[in-house]
Amino acid sequence: MLQTESEFIRVLKDRLEGTLDPAELDDIISDYAEHFRIGKESGRTDEELFGSLGSPDDIAREIRAMHLVKRAESNRSCKNIFHAVVATLGLGLFNLVVVLAPFLLLILMLFVVLMVGVVFTLVGPVSLLYAILQIAGLPAHAIWLNPVAGFFIATGITTLGLLMLIGDYYLARFFYRAGIRYLKWNISVITGTEENP
Amino acid sequence: MNKKELPSDDQFACLIGRLNLSSLTGAKIILWLVAITVVSFAIGFGILAITGDLSPSAGHRGSPFIASAMVSPNTTVFALDRSTAGAVRITMGAGELTVHGGAPAGTLMESRVFSTAPEWQPEYLQSTNGTVMTVSMTDPGHTGKEWFSVDSPNVWEVALAEDAPISLDAKLGAGDCTLTLGTLNLTGLSLNTGAGETLVDLGGYRGEVFSGTIHQGVGDLTVRIPRESNTRIVINQGIGDLETRGLVPTGNAYTTPHFNPAGANTEIFIHQGVGDILVEAI
Structure with missing residues (x-):
């Protein structure tokens, strides 16, 4: 149980150190100090102020999650989106369902498309080579029922593989942006700062 | 290869210009790939359909591959x-x-x-x-x-x-x-x-x-x-x-x-x- 304003500020600072830039951390700490100062000037007690603000641990988690989501938005990388998702998960058990499950499904889908694309891109040229060998009359390499058809199908498999790789890249970009927006919306709902459309 | 045989940057630029590769944007590449894919599959499976090799009842379960080609007997x-x-x-x-x-x-x-x-x-x-x-x-x-x-x-x-x-x-x-x-x-x-x-x-x-x-x-x-x-x-x-x-x-x-x-x-x-x-x- 927190007893004083300085204890509240210390806990908040401890939780956010290492995540936020020192300048940004100082801004946040000074905002909360200002909040306490104004509250006390208006005659409110520490207990009342603690009650209105909530736990510094919860506040730190929300600030951290929003900070990491914004960082993932401005600096796109797998590591950043992963950190943002993990930080958002820490906001509540409910997020295991509404954040982690969709996130894992998306990762799985992108991975499957990537793998299929890689396999097609590799298998296509090999089967194309087999078709050419078969057309050239090397029966030991016969894998196609019809080598001429095989030539075209192998070409199609190769280009389809390349398209899947390109498509996977654009899908990843699309889902990255959509994911950031979803995480922001999720945080705003949890923290009660959701804006009405 | 001696030094005189090496193509200069200008020659590369000229080659690129001749091939008109500079006009290949990402969208064009994707469209070309889509076109090649569709046409290739259409021709390939069209040939199989015409020759009767596509029929699942022909002993290869509708696959264009020879069923036993990848299996050592x-x-x-x-x-x-x-x-x-x-x-x-x-x-x-x-x-x-x-x-x-x-x-x-x-x-x-x-x-x-x-x-x-x-x-x-x-x-x-x-x-x-x-x-x-x-x-x-x-x-x-x-x-x-x-x-x-x-x-x-x-x-x-x-x-x-x-x-x-x-x-x-x-x-x-x-x-x-x-x-x-x-x-x-x-x-x-x-x-x-x-x-x-x-x-x-x-x-x-x-x-x-x-x-x-x-x-x-x-x-x-x-x-x-x-x-x-x-x-x-x-x-x-x-x-x-x-x-x-x-x-x-x-x-x-x-x-x-x-x-x-x-x-x-x-x-x-x-x-x-x-x-x-x-x-x-x-």
């Missing part, structure tokens, strides 16, 4: 030893069966099973009665999940001796059956298939006369016999078209053009339930 050989004749009985539940001549010298039969999974291996039974060796090759049957096994193109290829008289008895529940028997010396032929396409090719047959029966449930049947042979074919067909080429209708049967009933002749009885029949003398 398990080969079993039965030596004739002191036998001078053979009887081969093949019983297969479902799959693709091919029988032809060309067994290695001194052997009655060489079977190749295109699966490495133990549950897909046929059971063999060998016995000798006097000078006749009998070999049975039987599908042990499979449980449901085995049909989805990665090793499950159930494809058997059987090569038989060309220099020994052989009686062939083949039973296939479902699947395609190709018997290319023109180089064999048959003493009897019995083929019983449930569903699938069947080809019995006796083109170029020079062996002894024999009596054969072909029972087919559902599916198309093609029988080829040598035009110069003394052969009579009796056809009992249920539903489907019957086409004969190079044969003479004689009562309820068809004979080769120079058929002589007084001489030794080959008789083939065909019983079919549903499907088209093509019998041709070649």
Whole structure:
């Protein structure tokens, strides 16, 4: 149980150190100090102020999650989106369902498309080579029922593989942006700062 | 390569300009890839459709690949030893069966099973009665999940001796059956298939006369016999078209053009339930 304003500020600072830039951390700490100062000037007690603000641990988690989501938005990388998702998960058990499950499904889908694309891109040229060998009359390499058809199908498999790789890249970009927006919306709902459309 | 032969940056730029690669944007590349993919698949599968190789009933489950191309076969050989004749009985539940001549010298039969999974291996039974060796090759049957096994193109290829008289008895529940028997010396032929396409090719047959029966449930049947042979074919067909080429209708049967009933002749009885029949003398 927190007893004083300085204890509240210390806990908040401890939780956010290492995540936020020192300048940004100082801004946040000074905002909360200002909040306490104004509250006390208006005659409110520490207990009342603690009650209105909530736990510094919860506040730190929300600030951290929003900070990491914004960082993932401005600096796109797998590591950043992963950190943002993990930080958002820490906001509540409910997020295991509404954040982690969709996130894992998306990762799985992108991975499957990537793998299929890689396999097609590799298998296509090999089967194309087999078709050419078969057309050239090397029966030991016969894998196609019809080598001429095989030539075209192998070409199609190769280009389809390349398209899947390109498509996977654009899908990843699309889902990255959509994911950031979803995480922001999720945080705003949890923290009660959701804006009405 | 000496220094003078190296292309300069200007030459590369000129080459790029000639190929007009600079105008290839990401969207254009994607559109080209889509176009190539669609056109390639359309042409490829179009060829397969026209040639009939796309039909799932043609023994390759609708795939453009040869079903057994990626599987190393398990080969079993039965030596004739002191036998001078053979009887081969093949019983297969479902799959693709091919029988032809060309067994290695001194052997009655060489079977190749295109699966490495133990549950897909046929059971063999060998016995000798006097000078006749009998070999049975039987599908042990499979449980449901085995049909989805990665090793499950159930494809058997059987090569038989060309220099020994052989009686062939083949039973296939479902699947395609190709018997290319023109180089064999048959003493009897019995083929019983449930569903699938069947080809019995006796083109170029020079062996002894024999009596054969072909029972087919559902599916198309093609029988080829040598035009110069003394052969009579009796056809009992249920539903489907019957086409004969190079044969003479004689009562309820068809004979080769120079058929002589007084001489030794080959008789083939065909019983079919549903499907088209093509019998041709070649």
